[in-house]
Amino acid sequence: MPGLPELNLILLGPPGSGKGTQGERLQEDFRLPYYATGDILRAAVKEGTEIGKQAKEYMDRGDLAPDEVIIGVIAERLQQEEAADGFILDGFPRTVPQAEALEAKMGELHREMTAALLIEVPEEEIVRRLGGRRTCEENPSHIYHVDFDPPKKEGVCDIDGGRLIVREDDKPEVIKNRLAQYREKTEPLVDYYEDRGILNRVDGGKPPDEVEERIHAIIATLRREEEEGM
Ligand code: AP5
Numbered sequence: 001m002p003g004l005p006e007l008n009l010i011l012l013g014p015p016g017s018g019k020g021t022q023g024e025r026l027q028e029d030f031r032l033p034y035y036a037t038g039d040i041l042r043a044a045v046k047e048g049t050e051i052g053k054q055a056k057e058y059m060d061r062g063d064l065a066p067d068e069v070i071i072g073v074i075a076e077r078l079q080q081e082e083a084a085d086g087f088i089l090d091g092f093p094r095t096v097p098q099a100e101a102l103e104a105k106m107g108e109l110h111r112e113m114t115a116a117l118l119i120e121v122p123e124e125e126i127v128r129r130l131g132g133r134r135t136c137e138e139n140p141s142h143i144y145h146v147d148f149d150p151p152k153k154e155g156v157c158d159i160d161g162g163r164l165i166v167r168e169d170d171k172p173e174v175i176k177n178r179l180a181q182y183r184e185k186t187e188p189l190v191d192y193y194e195d196r197g198i199l200n201r202v203d204g205g206k207p208p209d210e211v212e213e214r215i216h217a218i219i220a221t222l223r224r225e226e227e228e229g230m
Helices: 019-030 037-047 050-061 067-078 096-108 123-131 172-186 188-195 208-227
Strands: 007-012 034-036 086-090 115-120 133-136 143-145 199-203
Touching: 007 019, 007 188, 019 034, 019 086, 019 115, 019 143, 019 208, 034 037, 037 050, 037 067, 037 086, 050 067, 050 172, 067 086, 067 096, 096 188, 115 188, 115 208, 123 133, 123 172, 172 188, 188 199, 199 208
Parallel strands: 007 086, 007 115, 034 086, 115 199
Antiparallel strands: 133 143
């Protein structure tokens, strides 16, 4: 978006809150690169790269991959030309050390984060959502839900015809551990970004279009404030 200040966004929230669903929309709406660490790691596992090998056992259990594995992956992307006007981060940072590493990297690049968008959803809704989620095997950012957002043809991605699969970590016992990991390691980031004055809360219990509208409204307000020099 020429002429507009850069837009550097973090999508924060528990597993299944709709970060991927909104990330897919926002990257189209704002024409920004979208970096989802879960998708990046799953692709690395599929390709059998060194990072994939290191991350797989953690992911299958619903634990977080080690900070040092994931920090390098994101730092490298932020320096790319495509991220010069802004970027959307989904699933990163997920621990305080990751947030500190991001802040240090942004400082090095003389840039700042615009907003951390916290998508809030009650736990019983999360379990319902993850239990019915289907993900495209070809492109994991194409996400469906058997009840809330079904594909036109069962088991087939509307966008590229890929096979729809159930993610390994969407099994009930793994979901439970992912939620525990979120509470313990990621929730402290709510205070972290509140302290820095960039936390914006979004009611993720609303339908996807309404969640998207709310995010647009937040971004419009931030841009207005920036123009007015607040
Ligand atoms: P990751 O892939 O990031 O998983 P997650 O954070 O657990 O998030 P999800 O992808 O499960 O959910 P989402 O919020 O994107 O929801 P979605 O839009 O799909 O990470 C996976 C693993 O990778 C981690 O456990 C860890 O091991 C590793 N990892 C990743 N990043 C890491 C990091 N930084 N450090 C260390 N390890 C890391 O929606 C869910 C479902 O709900 C879908 O079916 C969707 O259709 C439906 N839905 C969405 N919005 C709505 C709505 N508003 N109403 C009704 N249904 C909706």
